[in-house]
Amino acid sequence: MQTSLTICVEDNPQAKEVLTDFQKIAELLKSLGIGFERWETEAPLSDTASPAEVQAAYKSSIDRIMQQGYKAFDVVSIHPSSPNIEEARKKFLGEHIHTEDEVRFFVDGSGMFYVHAVGKVFMLLCTKGDFINLPAGTTHWFDMGPKPFFKAIRVFNNPEGWVGKFTGSDISDKFPKYE
Numbered sequence: 071m072q073t074s075l076t077i078c079v080e081d082n083p084q085a086k087e088v089l090t091d092f093q094k095i096a097e098l099l100k101s102l103g104i105g106f107e108r109w110e111t112e113a114p115l116s117d118t119a120s121p122a123e124v125q126a127a128y129k130s131s132i133d134r135i136m137q138q139g140y141k142a143f144d145v146v147s148i149h150p151s152s153p154n155i156e157e158a159r160k161k162f163l164g165e166h167i168h169t170e171d172e173v174r175f176f177v178d179g180s181g182m183f184y185v186h187a188v189g190k191v192f193m194l195l196c197t198k199g200d201f202i203n204l205p206a207g208t209t210h211w212f213d214m215g216p217k218p219f220f221k222a223i224r225v226f227n228n229p230e231g232w233v234g235k236f237t238g239s240d241i242s243d244k245f246p247k248y249e
């Protein structure tokens with residue numbers, strides 16, 4: 071699976087430009103204020119690595135991000151047999167913002183972020199090795215797909231404050247789900 075960015079006009083999910091070059095994707099996202107990086111492992115990491123092993127494998131990248139003033143991070147692991155997975159998928163399928171940055175590093179697996187900005191929808195398929203920083207106030211939604219699988223490092227300004235403020239728009243219904 072390859073990281074890609076599909077660009078649509080906000081009222082036409084068909085009008086598409088697709089980028090697969092990482093630098094081009096990162097430059098475009100930067101123009102929207104969104105951070106996007108590739109992180110390399112610093113130590114071998116197995117599919118069944120514990121959160122502590124994940125933390126050790128990405129220590130210098132995590133340290134660099136935490137130095138930007140973040141308060142906490144954790145490691146989450148989602149797979150198709152995780153409890154309440156349908157509810158978990160639905161939770162952020164509607165368009166929303168956060169008052170905190172949404173910062174994620176995909177240790178493994180994938181997920182689709184949809185960013186609604188400048189009259190367009192940017193569908194960003196994140197895969198293993200991708201780091202994304204959606205600044206507070208970015209209008210977006212997220213689909214983990216019908217058989218969700220990802221392991222991610224999440225970084226928080228304030229873990230207690232990280233909730234979605236839903237815009238009430240039905241725009242996310244008009245765009246293809248991550249299948």
Ligand SMILES: [Fe+2]
Nearest residue numbers: 162168172212
């Ligand atoms: Fe979100």
